[in-house]
Amino acid sequence: MNVAAEVQAKGKLAREAARTLANLNTARKNEALLAMARALEEEKDFILEANGRDMAAGKEKGLSRALLDRLLLNEKRIKDMAVSLRELVALPDPVGEVTSMWTRPNGLQIGRVRVPLGVIGIIYEARPNVTVDAAGLCLKTGNAVILRGGSEAFNSNRALTQVISRAATAAGIPEGAIQLIETTDREAVNLLLRANEYLDVLIPRGGAGLIRTVVENATVPVIETGVGNCHVYVDAAADLEMARNIVINAKTQRPGVCNAMETLLVHEKVAAEFLPSLAEALKEKGVVLRGCERTRQHVPWAEAATEEDWATEYLDLILAVRVVDSLEAALEHIHTYGTKHSEAIVTNDYQTAREFLARVDAAAVYVNASTRFTDGYEFGFGAEIGISTQKLHARGPMGPEQLTTFKYIIFGSGQIRQ
Known part of the structure; x- marks a missing residue:
């Protein structure tokens, strides 16, 4: 499958999955998160073997100590990822929350309700933990996610996605809710930046170059996560x-x-x-x-x-x-x-x-x-999908609430506008 065909096929599947996810109850989503956490622990050897290949390739390429530290997975870090998924279970589900309700003089009752964003695209660099954090947060908030990680972590990201997506599907989550673009071809990023038909929002996580590329070239709405000087x-x-x-x-x-x-x-x-x-x-x-x-x-x-x-x-x-x-x-x-x-x-x-x-x-x-x-876990949000340095929609560590939008629901009794 060529790059364009892969992005299109996964985009369509994610869009369909998002329709179902938006209406899943909290219990089903939490069951899936717990299943994902168990799968990470049970299949840690498979994950560590894949990460070992990435680490060896990274050292051969001469990656810096800091990048190798970001790339590294070990039993503790896998355990931490599982813990973060379980902590998401304990957090309130923001979807369906009525944030306000009022009655107009004509009798209309108007409410504002939290709903998922839809399909979220995550473009990120050599941090395989982002794969699990993003998937867990998107699932908790009823969003489908398409992941595109850096080439340095390709094997790790693919192994993690396989493990958690299998577990989620077995727990009743629709196929396509958690997907990884499985190519290192840079054209995949260019296609995602313009995939308005499939994506509702893009979130880049990485260095200044990646974030600048996404912000300057995307037609999909972007939540800009932070370069941290x-x-x-x-x-x-x-x-x-x-x-x-x-x-x-x-x-x-x-x-x-x-x-x-x-x-x-x-x-x-x-x-x-x-x-x-x-x-x-x-x-x-x-x-x-x-x-x-x-x-x-x-x-x-x-x-x-x-x-x-x-x-x-x-x-x-x-x-x-x-x-x-x-x-x-x-x-x-x-x-x-x-x-x-x-x-x-x-x-x-x-x-x-x-x-x-x-x-x-x-x-x-x-x-x-x-x-x-400055971290979603430290702030009590569970995992985080990134730290937003912009001011529209979300700012700071982005937990479950920041991955929702809202819609207005209006109850009438036959009112018509004069």
């Missing part, structure tokens, strides 16, 4: 031990994800005390520092930062560091280079914290906490 600002009134812990966590706990810190801003009043010891701790964890001139006065071994560094999402153990004169300077830097994803301040000054919260334009803004918490 995230900042932590250590204020003059910061608890420096707290700041140290937050910075190390935000940069090193998992550097290859979009909510990892990429730039550290430090107030000049605490730079001399804070930066040298922090830099040594980061160095021990393998972090390369790229600093402004004032940073390098305190950390002579840091590389000189360029203008490009301030705008870069490294997704690696590289950190840009800048000493700033004031909160105002920190805010201006974030405004200039931030991507509206996640920003944090460390301070014990209440008014400064309030000003930071009010003036930073981002999906998630933190006081005295790591940016690594």
